[in-house]
Amino acid sequence: MKIATWNINGVKARLESALTYLRQESPDVICFQEIKSVDENFPAAAFEDLGYNVATHGQKGFNGVAILSKQPLDDVTLRLPGDETDEHARYIEATVSVSAGALKVASIYLPNGNPIGTEKFTYKLAWMKRLAQHARLLLSEEMPLVLAGDYNVIPEPADAKRPGAWTGDALYQPESRAAFRALINEGFTDAARQCHPEPGVYTFWDYQAGAFQKDNGIRIDHLLLSPQAACRLVSAGIDCFTRGWERPSDHVPVWVELDL
């Protein structure tokens, strides 16, 4: 079973690319971030025509997450618990039935947090704390679980071509990295890193300054596996080729193959 995550930076702008990717790679589940669309305007029919069930949590203009699955999506939950005043559409979770039982999947769009020293960075750290708390609850269910998405965190120096260029950035702050480590240390496996220990593995290249041509990338999109998913890990990969497509997203799909 193949589960992918992709920050598509606007579903309207990326619809043809997304459909092409799904036709070509055919993941069983794909998590989208930054759909930048309200639920009513999400082009669900186009994805349903490819055999996907669709669950979205959108808002006007920015943010917005979705889960698409060939198998039915049950118990769809919107919003990350812990702050009723948080209006950002950044979290959706659902259960997918599989032959071995059930798999839980979340599509996560973690706050960017820039610039540091502002309420945006405070919001990022608070959001990460809420995520870690909710993750503990999910782990206690002891089922295969994949927390997939754009974490907006560069975990280690090896996750950036030029780590020194990110020292003042919210994605690479010690607090951001510590919060990510704390989440991992609850018992998750970083699927792409597990399968690809080598440096030079990136999921994002800025639109500016020819970043992709220079391979000046960072690894900020992650699939975190619960122990019950990690023991079924077959392979993981990053589909960099979409970054070379016409009008690309600045992020590329990351995927994991689980023996489920």
Next chain:
DNA sequence: ATGGCGCGTCAAACGCGA
């Protein structure tokens, strides 16, 4: 060495991202 973009909103710049 440095900086170079793109999407959505809304109809000209601007917020936002990373």
